[in-house]
Amino acid sequence: MTLTPRSQLTRPEASLLLAWYDRHHRELPWRVDPKMHAAGIRPDPYFVWLSEVMLQQTTVQAVKAYFLKFISVWPTVVDLAAADREEVLKAWAGLGYYARARNLIKCAEEVVDRFGGKFPDTVEELASLPGIGDYTSAAIAAIAFNRRALVMDGNVERVISRVFAIEMPLPAAKPLMRACLDAITPQDRPGDFAQAMMDLGATVCSPRRPACVFCPWRNDCRAFAQGDPEPFPFKAPKKEKPVRLGAAFVALDDAGRVLLRKRGEKGLLGGMTEVPTTDWTARQDGATDPEAAPFAADWQEKGMVTHVFTHFQLRLTIYFAKVMEASDDHGWWEPVANLEGQALPTVMKKAIAVAIGEKRQK
DNA sequence: CAGACGTGGGA
DNA sequence: TTCCCAAGTCT
Structure with a gap:
């Protein structure tokens, strides 16, 4: 050179x-x-x-x-x-x-x-x-x-x-x-x-x-x-991402609708739509337990969604249940055909896909 | 100042 | 697969 x-x-x-x-x-x-x-x-x-x-x-x-x-x-x-x-x-x-x-x-x-x-x-x-x-x-x-x-x-x-x-x-x-x-x-x-x-x-x-x-x-x-421009700019080394665990609950009623709810206005995914989930914590115990579901149902484990955010990695256990009696205490019921137009962040679309789609993630 | 805050694509 | 990131802002 x-x-x-x-x-x-x-x-x-x-x-x-x-x-x-x-x-x-x-x-x-x-x-x-x-x-x-x-x-x-x-x-x-x-x-x-x-x-x-x-x-x-x-x-x-x-x-x-x-x-x-x-x-x-x-x-x-x-x-x-x-x-x-x-x-x-x-x-x-x-x-x-x-x-x-x-x-x-x-x-x-x-x-x-x-x-x-x-x-x-x-x-x-x-x-x-x-x-x-x-x-x-x-x-x-x-x-x-x-x-x-x-x-x-x-x-x-x-x-x-x-x-x-x-x-x-x-x-x-x-x-x-x-x-x-x-x-x-x-x-x-x-x-x-x-x-x-x-x-x-x-x-x-x-x-x-x-x-x-x-x-x-x-x-x-x-x-x-x-002779070597590539290393510029120098940056402080980045920290590794902690893992957080949680569970997401995808309920489907007999009219083919999914239970959705709105997240709080602030913080992560603020103001966006989600399926019910537990809190996402660093705990290894209980955080992924179907006992934590918003209501009792025949929850079946359908798989896991891993999603990487900027500052942590999330592992969501996905539960699915068919629900006969559709109570709306916990949100609203949205026809599956309408999900595409909802304010659903990608991680939530992944969770729903694992629960009701054909494909299973790992 | 350092941490929170999403996602999909390229090497 | 894994890592790094891509036209930053707010607290």
């Missing part, structure tokens, strides 16, 4: 990255072509906001279909603010991090109530809205309003850490990275610059096996000059 001597390292120029972006940018449903930007056409701030919230810790591939569904049903932030809350949660089901959906609704309402249905155009005002933090406020200000803001997400952190060979681990290195980003963020085309940084991080300056040969900053990159 040919290394650039330290003495020849040059400043990473925004113009070089922007030229790369003009040729190699990704086309995404929420974007406007950079050529249109030059003509003064900006993307809809509602689209930018919605996509940025969906993209938080979530892959582009997963977001596309959800984004199209949302703008089809709720074309403007005013429509979303007026939407039925349950319908929004149902539309979000499966995307994960459900606090985002709760904050999405709150944010839409505040945009209507506080800002007359128009997104504010400053980082400060944007960051005052629910679910909009440092990253998203800067991204909306830059992309939708072409303001010079410091847009720093995981991609940008990786690019910056490599270009400047920052060996300090995250998250301690964030202020330093922000200063480096400030030094290279241009006054001109800040929105395209932000998206270019993220596209570069996603397609060229990737976490593993970065394609440095295609990088417009190849000759400006200290990590490349040193």
Whole structure:
């Protein structure tokens, strides 16, 4: 590999990255072509906001279909603010991090109530809205309003850490990275610059096996000059996930309906729909016992669902029972044919599939 | 600052 | 299979 001597390292120029972006940018449903930007056409701030919230810790591939569904049903932030809350949660089901959906609704309402249905155009005002933090406020200000803001997400952190060979681990290195980003963020085309940084991080300056040969900053990159960009950024070692146990109870009545209930508004899967479950605990005893069912029935063990959350692994024992007398004290009865449209998180769909589907998980 | 907070896909 | 993660925010 040919290394650039330290003495020849040059400043990473925004113009070089922007030229790369003009040729190699990704086309995404929420974007406007950079050529249109030059003509003064900006993307809809509602689209930018919605996509940025969906993209938080979530892959582009997963977001596309959800984004199209949302703008089809709720074309403007005013429509979303007026939407039925349950319908929004149902539309979000499966995307994960459900606090985002709760904050999405709150944010839409505040945009209507506080800002007359128009997104504010400053980082400060944007960051005052629910679910909009440092990253998203800067991204909306830059992309939708072409303001010079410091847009720093995981991609940008990786690019910056490599270009400047920052060996300090995250998250301690964030202020330093922000200063480096400030030094290279241009006054001109800040929105395209932000998206270019993220596209570069996603397609060229990737976490593993970065394609440095295609990088417009190849000759400006200290990590490349040193010979091994891949390990950047350095991160504190992660902790192992504890295991929690529980049981889920899938009841089917003689009309072919499943008993569902609503989870509390806060915390894990807050506001979403579930089948009755025990608490999920680290205990090895009793947590998976059919005695813990919401009501007595001929509960039969149907299998196990393992589901990995961000901070723990869940092992759910799945029980199934046919119920003659359908009491609704514990929730409501939903026809099996309607389950697809419910606000059911993936772990709950897995539990139901094990109980009434043909397939059994291990 | 560190922990809570989901999911599906790729190596 | 197992690990790592992907455009973070809130407390």
